[in-house]
Amino acid sequence: MATATRRSKSKPKKDIKHQPKVFTFEWKGVNRDGQRTSGELRGSTIAEIRGILKSQGVTPKGVRKKSASLFKSEKRITAMDIAMITRQIATMLSAGVPLVTTIQLLGRGHEKAKVRELLGNILTEVQSGIPLSDALRPHRLYFDDLYVDLVAAGEHSGSLDAVFDRIATYREKSEALKSKIKKAMFYPAAVVIVAIAVTVLLLLFVVPQFEEIFAGFGAELPAFTQFVLEISRALQSSWYIIAAILFAMVFTFVRAHRNSQAVRDAVDALILKIPAIGPILHKGSMARFARTLATTFSAGVPLIDGLESAAGASGNAVYKKALLKVRQEVMAGMQMNVAMRTTGLFPDMLVQMVMIGEESGGLDDMLNKVANIYEMQVDDAVDGLSSLIEPIMMVVIGTVVGGLIVAMYLPIFQMGKVVG
Template sequence: MAQAQQFKIKELEAFTYKGVNRRGKKVDGEIKGTSIAEVKALLRQQGITPSGVKKKPKSLFGDGKKIKPVDIAIFTRQIATMLGAGVPLVQSIDLIANGADNKSLRTLMQKISVKVQAGLPLSETLREHPKYFDELYCDLVKSGEASGSLDQIFDRLAIYKEKAEALKSKIKKAMFYPVAVLVVAAIVTSILLIFVVPQFAEIFAGFGAELPAFTLFVLGISEMMQQYWWLVLAGIIATFFVIKKTYASNLKFRTWADGRIIKLPVIGSILNKAAVARYARTLSTTFAAGVPLIEALESAAGASGNEVYKNAILFIREEVSAGIQMHHAMKQTDQFPEMVISMVSIGEETGALDSMLAKVANIYEQEVDDAVDGLTALLEPMIMAVLGVVIGGLIIAMYLPIFQMGSVV
């Protein structure tokens, strides 16, 4: 208990100050400390006689940019490089903090540095920030501390994070194009229905003849959009947020949705390959770092990013803990390709499971990359085709009555 209290360290806060330096010149600025008394002592050490010190008010809109996963990946690579070069841990963290452009990241690094300097293990310090450092990250750092190979662990973590972010970027790219097609088509259609079609409606009003069914259908949609466009927009936004919230909070819905998504044409194939790559990369990284296979599988399940694969990996974990070989358990899930199962089988037989899984990850990451490039090339003409069908359909609907009048004459 006494040891736990020893590590209750106050976090650094920003203070503004005014004072006079050794030359008698008035100075002001900003400094970090844990209290006003400490800040005054720090200023005196710098040769500044403080006349006023107060806490810097926190911004209503936050304090700098958000820390993104890519920032953590860059931090991991930087600290791996510095530790590999023989730079002490605390000095490495301080150098990264001083060089960080992101103010939020700099503050986070400073907090970590203060606690590590006070004697708290780095893994325990990182656990205090689960938003940025997950269990897998902290467990690997802890194993590096125990084995004295923190530089090697951070190198593995850096590779893992860089690969994970690259894969995530590819998935976002794959999902972006179909969404872009739908959004562009919806915007163009809405503009035509709200602003262009009504002009034709005024012309048709003077015809005194019965309009074609297709034209009446388009005019009906146009009238609805003119009167209730705000309701349609609100409905789309509300539906999006309801689905997003339900997906995040409801396990059954998330499992159902993930199962349907991975069965979609083209996109489903990419997501399946990405899930296999993520599984292999996570398992390879943790197993190579000396984490027992059962724990490594649990980490892989948490990092899967898909409930279907998460359940499959947890099933594999249960089977392996019962003494079943991993490749047999993988086969029972019906989620992994035969090639992956065969390579895992070879890895188990030769005792090189981590390197074999790394090869699987490399293969499937490359396949995801190729599939995304192929999808991009396929969807570029598809965007033009969709827009052509939408705009062409509206033009035909508007000109049908004119064509009919021409044929009568």
């Protein structure tokens, strides 16, 4: 650690002339509690990695250089990467490791080059005397205003380790909630896509084979069979037109959603009304609001500013508009629970718990409990939806395939009756 704080002028000349190559090493070992553990570290030699592990209380059992991938690609920095880095910073700061050393060790040991570059830029700023919050501010793509404001509050209060712990918890729970909501949205989409794909494949490749057989019957086909054959012919002759129309519709919608706030607001309001999906999104927005406001309030951020951050973090335009209205009412002197009730959007249970928190002076604790409740409800709802979607998917695909099979075999059945 002493070498991390040395001035550049004290470094030997050979370090300047010849920088050793840095590699990624995979290691396995046993920690202080006797548990097996493993991971990756970056360094120049195996001996160096063994020394780092021993300094961290890990007895190395095996260290080897990680082999390079044949298909090497630059991996982007994800929100989960930032959450993991935040947790590591919180852990190391609470253990008494200096901030500069913490950033230096994390930057050196990360497997992603972009993360190492990001932490290296932040380290350079911090070493030059710039506060950490100011060093994070230019990197808004990874550290949003809420993140930076909380770090600034921790710097002012002298409790940076506690603030990073709150941010880490907030980020981890937010990413877990986001993953659950994506899962809830994925299953219905998967049902529709699979059903359409199976139908198109059957109409393009299977139905034409039956049409050739039917041509030699010399009898009138059943209406259902004729209907399926007409769809198959239209799809074979005009599939490129249909594909172009679908592509144009999707492209137009995506562009309008990206460029028009009114379209985004309308979509956000619409998806809240979708059966089975809407209730999950409602609970998810309330969980994000409660978790964000609890994190900002417990870190010492004023309630007015916390409400603005919570509005942006709610993830839905309907809730954002409602929370900004609550913020205006609170600025005018109204209690938050009263302002929330006037919106007509928040359930009585949430409003009552906010009221209890305001009256008892433990608003952050109460909001954390609310967030935990809604996160558990989202988890249960997603699991229930997953269990429901699987049989629905089987029924939908079975109905589509079964309907096409019946349409193709109806003429054969009728011929059998005539012959009989």
